[in-house]
Amino acid sequence: MAARSKAHTALAALREDLAGEVFAPPDPGYDEARGGFDARIDRRPAVIARCAHAADVVRAVRFARELDLHIAVQGGGHGPAGPRVDGALVVDLRRMRGVTVDPAAEAVRVAGGATMSDLDRATQPYALATTGGRFSTTGVGAYALGGGTGWLDRAFGLAVDQLLGVELVTADAERVHANADENPELFWALHGGDGAFGVVTALTLELRELPAFSVALLLCPPESGPALVRAFREVVRTGPDEAGGAVLYLTGPPAESGLRCAALLTYAGGEAGLRKLAEPLLALPHETDIVGALPYADVQCLLDPPPGVRHDGSAECLADLPDELVDLFHARAQRMPASPGSRHALFPLGGAIASGPREFPVAYRDASWIAHPFACWADPADDERETAWVREACAEVRPWSTGDVCLDFVGDEGPERLRAALGAGNLLRLEKVKRRWDPDDVFRFGHTVKPV
Template sequence: MIVNSSNIRQLGDRLQGQLFQPEAEGYDDARKVFNAMIDRRPALIVRCADVTDVIAAVHFARETELPIAVRGGGHSVVGSAVCDEGLVIDLSGMKDVSVDPDKRTARAEGGTTWGDFDRATQRYGLATTGGIVPSTGIGGLTLGGGIGRLNRKYGLACDNLLSADVVTADGTLVTASADENEDLFWGLRGGGGNFGIVTSFEYQLHPVGPVLGGEIIFPLDQARTALRFYRDWSTDAPDELRADATLASTPDGPGLAIEVCYCGAIDAGEKVLLPLRKLGSPMLDTIDCVPYETVQNLLTDIFPPGMHHYWKSSFVREFSDDAIDTIVDFFTAAVPPPLAVITFEHLGGVIGRIGEQDTAFSHRQAQHSLLVLRTWQDPEKSEANIAWGRQCYGIAEPFLESGVYVNYLGDEGEARVRAAYGANYERLVALKNKYDPANVFRFHQNIKPA
């Protein structure tokens, strides 16, 4: 079927939400995503108001043979939320969050961000593991596994998923849970957006009141000592603690920041954090008893919209003295301009007590993940920034696993996609064959049907 003005008009008449075409007012804003390096021009953008809009958009795309991209928060660094010459199904208008404080559950629509979600659940002193940048969408993060500040105590975001409403490739609305379409429910928890469009997520919530949160920043000449301490201290830490260590070049200068969130009893947390707070001669210590939302907003100013991003990541295999020295030597030899980041993210705890085949997310035994991140504003500096990121990752690579957190994966080839899905890849292919044999949903880190 040829896409013409008549059938586009018919689609518009069926929608409760908005339809954007090229050159129309609002189109350029609607196609922007988190990573300013992504500059794609879809044929149409449907900003859905409800699930019936999602279903109508899927049917239209199938009838007209338009490729489909799905946008939740638009935070995927590879830009999977938007495509050239296709149809973007934009869920950003669907943000309703309903909380049941008695059952400690919440249901949120597919366009909800973690900032939206935390505001709704924290009214009741509840939360679940979610993204550490509030503008991140709940959808992409959960479907890829879902690392967050509560992950050691309460598991990944996908571990807290109770059910999901999904529009499949043929435009059918189904529910996936432990009791219904169990195979699909398994695949949604770590298999990315390969199996359908999730229009609502139901999560298990947990009591999360004030936390001990903030950061300690050490001068660069103390980075080796601080990282050695961090490695041992974080590996032996109680589940209530998540602590990330970051070598960073910022407008205020370079240093090593250790960012913490302790979600247990405050007096117990103070004892856990005391050795860190007595370490070395930090330039800054902001750790305090604060609302959970305050910790969730620590990175808001660091990651504003409209910046260019390059990320490369893997799970840490060998967190040795040699690894620390190699990475610190590279960073300090020629400190790059802001913003350059090498982050060790804190995993383990409850994550590792769930079987690698219990959900599609299989990287359960990793204690840390390493993320190399470059952010810049001037597009003419893209080549130099990307080159630094690749060189930095190459220096660290001998100490890393082949596996990678799928939500951090860039455009890195099929072998890396397979490594991202790990031991469960073949089972995910079988699921793709069942739910999307024509590969309609292919702009995420794609699991190709057989």
């Protein structure tokens, strides 16, 4: 009874103190607030604190520690899989979406709840950009702290390579900064170690000049897929680092008439350079093509997954893309579920990713490609079939895998996959950082290491 009274009093005080909203069952709005990107995840946190600013985050963390609650963080984006956070406090950052551009310093400060759309539309008027994800709905914070691969990674490097500073609230409800000079060991851990060390309320990222951005999007029937994949492979292999993109089989928009193979060639430059690069692709028989300059922020929306349905995805980092693997990729796509939004993608790596800094806990720099099966569906009765397709698609390409993992593409797939993402040699160092900043393992949801 005393514990219940203490919790009631603390919750009342939190409601009073927060500039944002507080939701607990059975409050109106609780069910909406607890919902996530993946409709499979039915999470019932004890309390959701939708914070308006960093001071709210401090108050929410203090509340959780007073009641001995674990803490999960809801950033601005969708994430590959929502955490099961029953009985925990969720610090919801989705009101904290501010983006401040400093064009003179070529840097941008991004609040913890901002999405790629928020970031890219803020930097675009200055002809500046930083490496972002491949969906406009991706949250900047978790994406960057997990490594960060996207349309500009071959030209600029991974998102984490652009990290200049981090502001976070620790498990002791203290606001701290981490950069090259202040808390440098924590700053190192945040370069790929994800959000295991506190609630990130803002990041500062380096910007690069991007005066023009161009794309070539081609669609062809599935039987023409192997030829298109091979041609795309050679265009990227022989092209400059400014060339990137994806080749994929997909259903639903923009493939309205069923399964199609698509090549999306991106180019950090003008239309003339893109057209020259795309010549081998355009020479192949295809049904539709769109070629030309396009604002970078608009490209982020092209492949956005549908919200409010059930999702599953995973990934394998590949050492190479030989013809045998191209044929397997094609065959697996023929068995892809027909639900709109599903896709089986290959993303090229290399370029500035491979030449980037080696000291950070990001293990996949030497991979050449990422294979990414991603399924969307509405009916719970299809859960087993859809998730099996994703797992089988990964298993088929594993003979060509480097063994590394890109955290941005996977949910909680166990400690061995986490070790593969961070690099075995980095794990003990990360565990020591965790012990320093979160010895009680308060932040234990998602991709988190344990305190040593």
